[in-house]
Amino acid sequence: MKIKKTSFTLTAIALGLSVLTSPLTTMAELPNEVAGTTLPTLAPMLEKVLPAVVSINVEGKEQNTVRNQNIPEEFRFFFGDDFFGNRGGSIPRQFKGMGSGVIINAQKGYILTNNHVIDKADKITVILQDGRELKGKVVGTDTQSDVALVQVENPKNLTEISIADSDKLRIGDFTVAVGNPFGLGQTVTSGIVSALGRSTGSDSGTYENYIQTDAAVNRGNSGGPLINLNGELIGINTAIISPSGGNAGIAFAIPSNMANNLVQQIIEFGEVRRGVLGIKGGELNADLAKAFNIDAQQGAFISEVLPNSAAAKAGLKAGDVITELNGQRIRSFAELRAKIATSGAGKKFELTYLRDGKAEKTEVTLQADDFVNSGETSTNNMLPALEGASLTNSKEGIEIEKIEKNSPAAQSGLKVGDVIVGINRQPIKTLKDLRNALDEKPSAIALNVKRGQNNFYLLVQ
Structure with missing residues (x-):
């Protein structure tokens, strides 16, 4: 379970709940009905649902980074695995973990769970309500949404939800x-x-x-x-x-x-093919609403529409505020971003937006995430060193088209025209390749960059 720590000061209040019974009344004697009315209970529903809920036990290895104080960080990558005894100067450590899951397809044995439950697991054991233990394997994951699909071997007599x-x-x-x-x-x-x-x-x-x-x-x-x-x-x-x-x-x-x-x-x-709308923006607030004459307090404010994007083709413009997606209210930019990013490329939506104080509607067809050539948030946020760089797929690799002044990308030493052709000695050609490499969560990241006729490694983490 991911735990978000906060600095809130909380006061605990204990509430007592008692059942008025005589001293000789046992739990078995408590009535199912009072004055002819059946007492409310979740038991019948849960009897049908609980067989679909599973426990998941995992075992695996994770890397603990060790440092050689005599080697500057920027040079460690070039000494290779043998110098440190294993890859990147790390040592493996055994771990065990536990979590939960739910069966969504009994016939095929598909179980839905969190990615962080099975991340880095070499062994997955699924324990059913009836005590059976089944071997599981990962079918696919999406780290950015924390979703994973696990399949058990030889699924028999399973219950799905x-x-x-x-x-x-x-x-x-x-x-x-x-x-x-x-x-x-x-x-x-x-x-x-x-x-x-x-x-x-x-x-x-x-x-x-x-x-x-x-x-x-x-x-x-x-x-x-x-x-x-x-x-x-x-x-x-x-x-x-x-x-x-x-x-x-x-x-x-x-x-x-x-x-x-x-x-x-x-x-x-076999993978997530993320859809892309092609906008940048943020949360609508009172100041923006007043400045743009918007009669709304919630929504997704568009600050930029990327050229040739799905949003541009649908007629959206900077200054618009998206308030509904397929008739469902959009409360924030984060909500819109999540719904779009977890929908597949090619999916169609009807968007309701506000422009000049008037509500308009348009239909949009999401593009594949390989399209994005400017500020692709899902990749840049995975690798902060690329924040502020406009990326596009080229014949040679991932080309940097623009860089914002004083951005993390600029401070990393990247320049317009640079082409990223590899990561940690692994060749990459597209944004998708880069994302897949970063999904492995390497302990160190060195980008292989081509600049003109020169190739060099840029250590960014």
């Missing part, structure tokens, strides 16, 4: 979280939808469009389902905000629509 339309959720809807907190085994907690379209404000380049809930979620709940009272999947529990490391009533789940979009791409293509 139904997937709800998470776009129909409302604040106040009841939620139920199921998972394996602290390795205790299958555990159920309940709450409500506290907020929608949430972002934690992370600068890690992840796509965040979370459902916030106050259902108790703790370590080990990661990857487990958040469900509605119909027993349908509405989200995948992925992170909490907690000053203490335990449940504080603020948990975040990836919406089921967002996770399902990614999973279907993984199943069909």
Whole structure:
């Protein structure tokens, strides 16, 4: 479970809940009905859903970086693996972890979980509610959305969960979280939808469009389902905000629509083929709304439309504010970014936007992420040293078309016309190749850059 630490000071208040019974009344004698009315219970729904929830145990190796103080950092890459005894001056360390998951296809044995649950795992063991242990393998992942698809070997007698339309959720809807907190085994907690379209404000380049809930979620709940009272999947529990490391009533789940979009791409293509709208922007605030005569308080403000992009072809312009996507309200730029980025290339949307105080609509068809030639946020945020560089695929590799003055890219030593042709001795030709290489999370990053007739390595991390 990802834990977002905060500096909030919280006061704990213990609330007591008692059942008025006589001293001789046992739990077995408590009535199922009161005055002829059946008492409310989630038990019938959970009896159908719980077999679809699994625990996931993982084992693997991760690299611990060791430093040779006699070698300057900028030269360490060139000494190679043998000098340090292994790649990049790191030593492997065994680790074990645990998490949760949910079966979304019983016939094929597909299990939806978080990427951080199975990241770097060499061995994945899936434990079913009935105690069976099955060997799992990773089908595909999306690190930026923290989604992973696992498949178990020889799937038999499995139960799958139904997937709800998470776009129909409302604040106040009841939620139920199921998972394996602290390795205790299958555990159920309940709450409500506290907020929608949430972002934690992370600068890690992840796509965040979370459902916030106050259902108790703790370590080990990661990857487990958040469900509605119909027993349908509405989200995948992925992170909490907690000053203490335990449940504080603020948990975040990836919406089921967002996770399902990614999973279907993984199943069909073996990878995520991210769609791109081709805009830059930020959150709408009161000052922007006043300056642009916008009668709205929430939305995605467009500061720039990239040339020849899907947005440009749809007629969007700088200064527009996107307020709806397929009739669903857009609360923030982060929410729009997450929904677009987790939809596949070629997908069509109807966008509602405000321009000069008037609402307009347009249809847009997303382009593949290889199109992006200016400030591709998903790549730049993965590698901060490229922030401020406009990148495009060329015949030789990834060419730098523009660099913002005093940007991290400029400070890294990159120049307009440079072509990135490799990373850590691995040849790359496209933005997609670079992204895949960075997904491996190397402990050190050296870009192989071609500048004119010269080739050199640029150590950026």
